[in-house]
Amino acid sequence: MPSEETSPSLARWTVDGGRVVLEISGEWRRDGVVPEIHGEPPDEAPARYVTDRLCRFDSTLPAFILSHLRSVAKPPDGAEPPKPPLEGLPPDLRGLMELALAVPEESDARQKSAGPSELTKLGKLSIHVWAGVLSIAEFTGQSMLALGRFATGRARFRARDFWMVVQECGVQALPIVSLISFLIGLILAFVGNAQLVSFGAGLYVADLVGIAMVREMGVVMTAIIMSGRTGAAFAAHLGSMKANEEIDALRTFGFDPFDFLVLPRLLALVLMMPLLTLYANFVGILGGMLVGAAVGIPPILYWNETVASIDLTTASLGVFKSVFFGAVIAMSGCLQGMHAGNSSAAVGEATTRAVVASITAIIILDSGFAAIFTVLDI
Numbered sequence: 001m002p003s004e005e006t007s008p009s010l011a012r013w014t015v016d017g018g019r020v021v022l023e024i025s026g027e028w029r030r031d032g033v034v035p036e037i038h039g040e041p042p043d044e045a046p047a048r049y050v051t052d053r054l055c056r057f058d059s060t061l062p063a064f065i066l067s068h069l070r071s072v073a074k075p076p077d078g079a080e081p082p083k084p085p086l087e088g089l090p091p092d093l094r095g096l097m098e099l100a101l102a103v104p105e106e107s108d109a110r111q112k113s114a115g116p117s118e119l120t121k122l123g124k125l126s127i128h129v130w131a132g133v134l135s136i137a138e139f140t141g142q143s144m145l146a147l148g149r150f151a152t153g154r155a156r157f158r159a160r161d162f163w164m165v166v167q168e169c170g171v172q173a174l175p176i177v178s179l180i181s182f183l184i185g186l187i188l189a190f191v192g193n194a195q196l197v198s199f200g201a202g203l204y205v206a207d208l209v210g211i212a213m214v215r216e217m218g219v220v221m222t223a224i225i226m227s228g229r230t231g232a233a234f235a236a237h238l239g240s241m242k243a244n245e246e247i248d249a250l251r252t253f254g255f256d257p258f259d260f261l262v263l264p265r266l267l268a269l270v271l272m273m274p275l276l277t278l279y280a281n282f283v284g285i286l287g288g289m290l291v292g293a294a295v296g297i298p299p300i301l302y303w304n305e306t307v308a309s310i311d312l313t314t315a316s317l318g319v320f321k322s323v324f325f326g327a328v329i330a331m332s333g334c335l336q337g338m339h340a341g342n343s344s345a346a347v348g349e350a351t352t353r354a355v356v357a358s359i360t361a362i363i364i365l366d367s368g369f370a371a372i373f374t375v376l377d378i
Contacts, residue, residue, distance in 0.1 A: 009055075011064070013039030022046040025053035028061035035064075045069050049088030062096045069101065139335045143266060146258040150267070155259045165268040169230050173276060176225055181280040184217050185209055185287025193295050203297060206305035209288030214310055218281040219318035220366055223325040226273065227358040231333035234265055235354035238337025239347035247338070257338070266330040273326030274319045281318065313378060321369050325362050332358035 009026025020042050028035060045068075069084050083101065086094050116124075149155040192208040238261060241247050247257050285306055292302040333354045340350035 009033060010036040010038060013037075013041060015042075016048075019047035020044055021048050021050060022065075023050040024061065025051075025055075027055040028057035028064070030058060030060050035060075041068055042072075044072055045084035047085055047087070049086070051088055051090055051093075054090065057093070062093065062100060065097060066100050135339065136335065139331065139338070142258050143262060143331055146256075146263045147266070149259060150263060155263055156255065157260050157264050161260075162264040162268060165264050166272060168233070169226070169268050170272040170275065173226065173229060173272075174279070176229065177222055177276055177280050178283050180221055180225055181213075181218060181283040182287040184221055185213060185284035185289075186291055188212055188217065188284070189288035189291035193291065197295070202295060203301070203305055205288065205292055205295075205297070206302045207309040210285055210306040210310050211314060213281045213284040213288075214315050214318050216318070216366070216370075218284055219277045219322045219325065220362065222273070222276050222280045223322070223329065223362045224359055226269070226276070226326070227329050227332075227362065228355055230269060231329045231358045232351045232355050234330065234333030235337040235340070235351045236347060238334055239340035239350045242338065242340050243342045243344070243347060245342075262330075262334045262338070265334055266327065269326040269330040270323055271326075273322040273329075277318050277322040281315075317369075317373065317378065321366065324365055328361045328365065329358045332361060 009028055009032060010024075012023040012025075014021045014023060026035065086097055089097065146155060188209045189205050192205045193202055196202050196204050196208070238247070241261070247261070250257050250260055289299055289302045289306075293299055336350040336354035336357065340346050
């Protein structure tokens, strides 16, 4: 038998005349060195074994051979697996293999890797949430610094880009804002009239539609529309630029990406949201007026009742909230776009996250404003 020093422990897969041959040599012991595997294990059992240089071995070697044989011998359900050839194995090893192959493998005998514990999942979730909070805080701080540079005249971005974003956020958004606001006004008027007419107070549909539009529905629906339209566009545009390494190119040429990309979008949306909100309020009131005319309320009477029910404070609440909603939409879209991955799939995921995050933030902000206005009795 060869010495351990001249025979390293290894297994070599070869093909001789179209037949698979497994050469085994060296010492196979659990407390020894890790055997070397040469060649790619085939999809069939060895036709012959070469063990001339095999030294001492324990259960490690039978386990290695048995694992390969069972991985390639997959009989149909209920069928008896074929007996693989064991030619060339030493008598003692051959007896062990025949005994092992005579016993079928149980389906649940393999060790299954334990999944992460609940504590581990909670820890990973906490780390993920904390990283997200830090990312939002950092992005907000950088946006505020960019606004400070703009206020002091040190921000660098192209005016043409700013006016292009203004056009996309303003004029091009008017059709969808008009449609949604008009339908919201119609719905509020129909629902309000169905209830108020029972009390002989059908005229107060004008109060209901006017106050609901200028306080809540006009600004909230406009913000949701802009989240799905403009916020998603911001995320997709910046995500594509990041995937194409255009943002890295801006940094290389000495341009601050926040000044050049984020700041124009933030300023444009903050500027246009109040104007879109005023427009949405007016269109919603016109939708309610149309329903009022259909149920017998003269348009002039409807308009006078609307003007009488809405004072300057009530009319300014939605416009005041729209400034914050516009900032949230722009920052959510730009944040997800700047942090997108470098693939087209990652850009799509960033767009989805931007819409979900901005709408969630709008609802949370609106709830906070509602609580504050209630405490202030506004």
